[in-house]
Amino acid sequence: xxxxxxxxxxxxxxxxxxxxxxxxxxxxxxxxxxxxxxxxxxxxxxxxxxxxxxxxxxxxxxxxxxxxxxxxxxxxxxxxxxxxxxxxxxxxxxxxxxxxxxxxxxxxxxxxxxxxxxxxxxxxxxxxxxxxxxxxxxxx
Numbered sequence: 421x422x423x424x425x426x427x428x429x430x431x432x433x434x435x436x437x438x439x440x441x442x443x444x445x446x447x448x449x450x451x452x453x454x455x456x457x458x459x460x461x462x463x464x465x466x467x468x469x470x471x472x473x474x475x476x477x478x479x480x481x482x483x484x485x486x487x488x489x490x491x492x493x494x495x496x497x498x499x500x501x502x503x504x505x506x507x508x509x510x511x512x513x514x515x516x517x518x519x520x521x522x523x524x525x526x527x528x529x530x531x532x533x534x535x536x537x538x539x540x541x542x543x544x545x546x547x548x549x550x551x552x553x554x555x556x557x558x559x560x
Contacts, residue, residue: 421548421559425558426545426548426552432551433497433516436494436497437517439494443487443494446487447481450480450481450487493555495554496554496555499554500547500551500554507533507540508547510533511540511544514532524540524541528540
């Protein structure tokens with residue numbers, strides 16, 4: 421696996437717990453854009469111009485690349501977690517989703533997971549490959 425892809429997926433995994441908050445924040449930004457104050461008060465206004473505020477807002481939300489990327493990342497991680505075994509889920513949740521990140525060696529040493537250190541690293545790497553494939557990243 422290429423180092424850049426592995427680093428990117430690890431960053432995405434560490435960012436996973438805050439994806440819902442980022443989606444809500446981005447949707448709020450798109451629904452309530454900051455507009456410049458009109459200095460020409462009352463002048464130059466078209467009388468028969470259609471008011472398309474809601475249509476424009478829906479189109480903007482639907483076409484926003486950042487929101488689509490966040491949704492795609494969330495779906496890829498959710499699918500990979502569903503396909504992964506219990507040991508892999510425990511490794512990923514404790515190492516990347518937990519604010520107090522633990523290392524795989526600590527998980528094995530404390531008995532939180534029931535496999536060897538080598539097997540735990542292989543499970544983690546396989547999970548990263550699965551997420552990368554679901555995100556259509558060039559793995560090898």
